[in-house]
Amino acid sequence: xxxxxxxxxxxxVLMSWSAGSxxxxxxxxxxxxxxxxxxxxxxxxxxxLSRQLDWTGQTWNDAVPHPGRVYDxxxxxxxxxxxxxxxxxxxxxxxxxxEGGYGTSxxxxxxxxxxxxxxxxxxTLYYHLASAADGGIGVAVGNAVVAGQPIxxxxxxxxxxxxxxxxxxxxxxxxxxxxxxxxxxxxxxxxTWPGRIPFSASYVRESxxxxxxxxxGQTISHWVEFRNTGGxxxxxxxxxxxxxxxxxxxxxxxxxxxxxxxxxxxxATFVDAASVPPNGVGRFTFGLxxxxxxxxxxxxxxxxxxxxxxxxxxRLGGFYVPILVSNLTP
Amino acid sequence: MSAFLGAAARRHPPADVRHVGSVLxxxxxxxxxxxxxxxxxxxxxxLRVSAADxxxxxxxxxxxxxxxxxxxxxxxxxxxxxxxxxxxxDGSQAALADQLAQLSGSLTIARADGSxxxxxxxxxxxxxxxxxGTWLAVVDGRGALWEVDAATGDAALVADGPFLGSPIxxxxxxxxxxxxxxxxxxxxxxxxxxxxxxxxxxPLSADELVxxxxxxxxxxxxxVAHEPGRTVVRRVAQGASELLAxxxxxxxxxxxxxxxREIAYELPGRGIFLLDLPGASPRSLGAGSxxxxxxxxxxxxxxxxxxxxxxxxxxxxVAATExxxxxxxxxxxxx
Numbered sequence: 274x275x276x277x278x279x280x281x282x283x284x285x286v287l288m289s290w291s292a293g294s295x296x297x298x299x300x301x302x303x304x305x306x307x308x309x310x311x312x313x314x315x316x317x318x319x320x321x322l323s324r325q326l327d328w329t330g331q332t333w334n335d336a337v338p339h340p341g342r343v344y345d346x347x348x349x350x351x352x353x354x355x356x357x358x359x360x361x362x363x364x365x366x367x368x369x370x371x372e373g374g375y376g377t378s379x380x381x382x383x384x385x386x387x388x389x390x391x392x393x394x395x396x397t398l399y400y401h402l403a404s405a406a407d408g409g410i411g412v413a414v415g416n417a418v419v420a421g422q423p424i425x426x427x428x429x430x431x432x433x434x435x436x437x438x439x440x441x442x443x444x445x446x447x448x449x450x451x452x453x454x455x456x457x458x459x460x461x462x463x464x465t466w467p468g469r470i471p472f473s474a475s476y477v478r479e480s481x482x483x484x485x486x487x488x489x490g491q492t493i494s495h496w497v498e499f500r501n502t503g504g505x506x507x508x509x510x511x512x513x514x515x516x517x518x519x520x521x522x523x524x525x526x527x528x529x530x531x532x533x534x535x536x537x538x539x540x541a542t543f544v545d546a547a548s549v550p551p552n553g554v555g556r557f558t559f560g561l562x563x564x565x566x567x568x569x570x571x572x573x574x575x576x577x578x579x580x581x582x583x584x585x586x587x588r589l590g591g592f593y594v595p596i597l598v599s600n601l602t603p
Numbered sequence: 604m605s606a607f608l609g610a611a612a613r614r615h616p617p618a619d620v621r622h623v624g625s626v627l628x629x630x631x632x633x634x635x636x637x638x639x640x641x642x643x644x645x646x647x648x649x650l651r652v653s654a655a656d657x658x659x660x661x662x663x664x665x666x667x668x669x670x671x672x673x674x675x676x677x678x679x680x681x682x683x684x685x686x687x688x689x690x691x692x693d694g695s696q697a698a699l700a701d702q703l704a705q706l707s708g709s710l711t712i713a714r715a716d717g718s719x720x721x722x723x724x725x726x727x728x729x730x731x732x733x734x735x736g737t738w739l740a741v742v743d744g745r746g747a748l749w750e751v752d753a754a755t756g757d758a759a760l761v762a763d764g765p766f767l768g769s770p771i772x773x774x775x776x777x778x779x780x781x782x783x784x785x786x787x788x789x790x791x792x793x794x795x796x797x798x799x800x801x802x803x804x805x806p807l808s809a810d811e812l813v814x815x816x817x818x819x820x821x822x823x824x825x826x827v828a829h830e831p832g833r834t835v836v837r838r839v840a841q842g843a844s845e846l847l848a849x850x851x852x853x854x855x856x857x858x859x860x861x862x863x864r865e866i867a868y869e870l871p872g873r874g875i876f877l878l879d880l881p882g883a884s885p886r887s888l889g890a891g892s893x894x895x896x897x898x899x900x901x902x903x904x905x906x907x908x909x910x911x912x913x914x915x916x917x918x919x920x921v922a923a924t925e926x927x928x929x930x931x932x933x934x935x936x937x938x
Contacts, residue, residue, distance in 0.1 A: 322747060322763050336725065336745070346745045346765060348785035370790075370812075370831040374853035376871045380703070381856070381893075382728075382767045382781070383814055383829075388790060400788035405853060406872050414832045432704045432728070432787055439788045454785065 301462045302420055302471040302504030304363045304399060304440050305354060305427075306582065312467075313437065314351045316456040317343050328458035348454040349398065349441030356436045357408065357426040360399050361471050361582070362418040363440070366391040371414060373405025375430040384431020385409050387424050396452055398441035403428030419514040421471025421505050422581050465551050469504035472578050476590035477554055484595040487563035492532045495594060496545075496558040499576065502588070507549035513580040516544045518557040521575035521586055530572050530596060532560025541574065563598045570596040649756020654717025664713040668694050668931075671913045671922050674897035675931040676904070678911075678924050685711065687927040688730040689739060689769060694931035696736055696753060700727035704744050704786075712739070712753055722756045724749065728786070731770035731778070740770035740778050740799070746786040748778075750799050761799045767792065771818065776800065779807065779816055779824075794826055808839045817859040825859035836866055848878055856893045860900035865916065867894035867903050875905055877916060888918040898932045 303310075319326035323336045327343035338344035356377065366389040373385050385402040387410065402425045403409025411425045418424060429436045442462060443452035457463060479497035487493055497518070501507055507516040520526045520539040527538035535541050541559035549555035557576075564570070573593040576584040586592070657663040667678040675694045679687055685699040694715070701709040708727030712720040726744015732753070733739060741749040741758070746765025751758045767789055768781040778797045782804065783789035794807045794816040807816065810828035817825040823840030825847065834854045836847040848866055850857065854876075857868040866878040867888070875888040888894075891905030891912065902921055903914045910925040 322745065346786065349788055370829075372829060372855075374834070374855035374869075374871060376892075379871065379892075383789060383792075383855070386788065386790060398788055398790050400790070404871055431789075434704065441785070441788055441790075443790075451791070 300365075300420065300464055300506070301363045301397075301442075301457060301468075302361070302464055303352075303468045304361050304397070305352060305438065306359055306361060306470050306472070306585075307354065308470050308473060308585075308588075310352050310354050310358075311341075312350060312458075313340060313353050314338065314344050314347055315342060315458050316349060316454060317345055317347045318456050318459060320346065322346070328456055330459075349400070349439045350457065351437050351439055353435060353437040354427050356428060357403055358436075358438075359423045360387075360402065360425045360427055360438055362389060362420055362422045362424050363397050363442075364389075364391045364393075364420045366397070366418055368412045368414050368416045368418065368424075369396065371405075371410050371412065373402070373410035375404060377403040377407045377409060377428040377430060378433075378436075379404075379430050380433065381431060384433065385425075385428060387412060389418065389424075394445055395455070396443040398439075398443060399425060400439040400441065401428055401430050401433045401437060402426060404430065419511075419578075419581060421503075421514065421578055464504040464506075469502070469551065471503055471505040472576070472582055472584050473501075473503035474499040474555075474576050474584055474589055475502050476592055479594075484597050485561060486597045486599060487561060488599050488601045489563045489565055489567060492560045492562045494558060495561050496556050497574075497592065498554050498556045499589065500554050501549050501551050503584075504551055505578070506551065507544050507546075507553075507555050509543035509545070509547055513578075515579040516549070516555065517577050517579050518542050518544075518559060518574050519577045520572065521583075522573045524575070524583060528572060529564045529570070530561045532562040534560045540577075540579075543579075561594065561596065563596075567598045567600045570598065572596060649720050649722040649758075651756075652719040652721060657717060657719055662719075663717055664697075664699070664711070664719065665717065666694070666697055666713060666715050669922055669928075671897065671930075672901040673899040674902060674933070676913055676922060676928050677931055678926055678928040679713075680926060682909075682926050687929055688727070688741075689732050690929035690931050690933075691732040691736040691753075692734055692932050693736060696732065697929065698730040698732070698739055698741075700730075702727070704728055708744060710741060710751070712751075712756070720753070720756045722751070722758060724758065728767065729769045729780075731772055731780075733772045733776065734774050740772060740780075742766050742768075742770065742780070744786075746783065748780075748797065748799075762797065762802050762804070768815065771816075773818075779818070781813055781816075794824070808837070808844065810837070814855070815857060818861070819859075819863045820861045821863070823863070825863055827857040827859065834868075838863060847880060850878070858895045858903070860896040861898060862900050865896065865900060867896065869894065875903070875914075877903070877918075886918075888914055895930070895933065897930050904928070904930055904933075 315328045317325045325333045325343050336345040369390045370388040386400045389397050409426045442455045442457045444455040446453045477498040518541045520528045525539040544555040571593045575586045665680040669676040677690050689698040697713045699711045729742040748761040749758050765786045767783045771779045781792045782795045784791040792813045794813040796805045808826045812829040815827040826837045834850045838845045854868045875891045876885040878885045891907045894905045911928040912923040913921040
């Protein structure tokens with residue numbers, strides 16, 4: 274079974290594809306990796322007490338929480354997740370500030386956070402993180418980060434009941450001369466709508482979906498295509514974050530089938546195209562070289578944002594290449 | 604002045620408006636589970652409970668005073684799930700919340716004679732008594748500031764906020780607390796003074812992320828502020844700011860003695876540390892969290908497990924209880 278993904282996934286991909294194509298306006302991704310995480314509360318765009326305006330434009334003249342929408346005076350977007358779940362930068366940026374001194378679940382007025390600034394002048398805030406001692410803070414002030422890079426782990430520090438990430442987007446207000454809470458949902462700031470995790474892909478097709486038969490010492494060319502179902506554009510340039518195809522199970526193992534065009538013992542190739550936007554299809558072309566010893570093999574691959582994060586291999590359909598190395602020589 | 608400061612005092616109701624608001628909430632995750640969330644147009648009238656009635660219903664709260672050096676430690680008996688928010692200066696009253704930062708909160712003002720006053724507010728975060736104990740300032744779950752009459756329980760909304768921190772009342776009735784960008788994620792926090800009579804808000808320091816402020820005996824203020832990558836303590840007086848200590852990264856829940864010469868703080872997982880100024884190295888006072896100084900500076904109250912301990916400055920235990928306790932005469936000081 275080369276493609277383990279069920280039939281539901283393509284449907285979901287198509288649904289999000291059409292919606293995303295119509296609404297994408299910027300380059301922010303969801304700040305975590307688990308696609309199962311759902312929004313619990315968004316921003317209250319009306320800062321008057323007891324009046325709430327959610328990201329859909331609906332107004333409530335009350336202070337009752339509206340799950341999935343908003344609660345009174347809420348300045349960010351809440352995403353419930355298990356303690357110590359990885360939190361990702363929503364966009365390329367620089368670390369402005371961090372706090373990691375509070376206990377992972379220490380209740381109090383203040384909590385742990387990471388604050389990033391971005392090239393569009395905005396800032397993003399990741400609050401309630403685990404303590405630094407507990408791995409909650411993965412970056413330091415002044416660090417450059419790329420979208421999708423792990424920056425910390427979730428917690429429940431501060432005024433918090435139940436582990437979750439409070440994600441906040443801050444925009445500079447010239448009149449207030451201060452950064453103020455903005456609503457990434459209402460402003461359609463996500464790359465895709467209603468937002469996607471940074472790195473995700475689904476299998477599309479490959480040059481030979483069956484078994485590759487290779488003579489000992491022979492090199493053949495193989496390609497595979499994946500659809501970018503994440504929120505981050507795939508690129509093959511830059512110092513970090515390039516999308517590559519690497520060996521898997523275990524991750525980054527030295528391959529027996531490494532051909533001369535491979536980038537390293539475990540990294541077969543970068544994505545062929547310079548840029549593959551969300552919903553686009555990226556091809557990965559690489560060589561496979563027959564081993565000195567004949568036999569039946571398989572090589573498992575996964576996508577990786579170089580030096581940033583591996584993709585969810587299951588969502589790639591558990592991709593691998595069956596290989597039969599024959600006794601014949603080239 | 605930042606916009607979030609300006610917003611703090613938008614609304615100050617007339618003095619005769621005694622019941623404002625509704626049963627509101629700071630609904631964090633578990634609030635989703637609340638069933639039949641009620642929204643009342645007005646808070647219900649405060650409920651007066653005599654000591655006898657409280658005893659009969661099993662809800663009697665006894666305030667047990669203990670002398671700790673020159674200070675009075677007020678112990679709350681019996682052990683209760685309610686959170687101690689404030690102790691009056693004379694030790695005759697304590698304010699407790701049945702729950703913090705939730706959909707709604709019940710504020711109980713417990714008195715030394717055993718009687719109680721209970722009222723419902725839109726969640727509760729903090730409280731602080733006026734110097735004479737006749738009223739208390741309460742920060743609700745959304746960060747709005749209320750003035751509550753300690754005798755009648757009448758509540759008036761002073762300002763929308765949002766605010767954080769235990770309000771510290773001055774003799775002139777003004778309040779010192781933190782004006783924040785957000786209750787849930789306060790990445791900006793200014794130390795301000797609020798005059799409840801007219802709602803005026805005055806910044807007290809230029810620091811952008813203040814964790815706490817402490818009045819000093821000489822009339823100045825000690826300001827605990829976070830700067831990128833570190834926590835600092837400054838002395839602010841007459842418009843000038845002087846760095847007292849750079850505690851580096853990770854120092855939290857910092858407290859400053861009234862004489863400005865001792866700083867206690869918490870390093871999570873490592874306990875409480877005491878820094879004698881000027882120039883000394885910090886020394887460990889052992890396990891605990893959330894330190895605060897007695898008014899005379901001779902002892903430090905800390906939370907240990909579910910209880911409270913009073914420590915001498917050498918770390919020895921002066922008093923300890925498995926229950927909650929607060930120091931009379933040390934406004935804003937609760938472990």
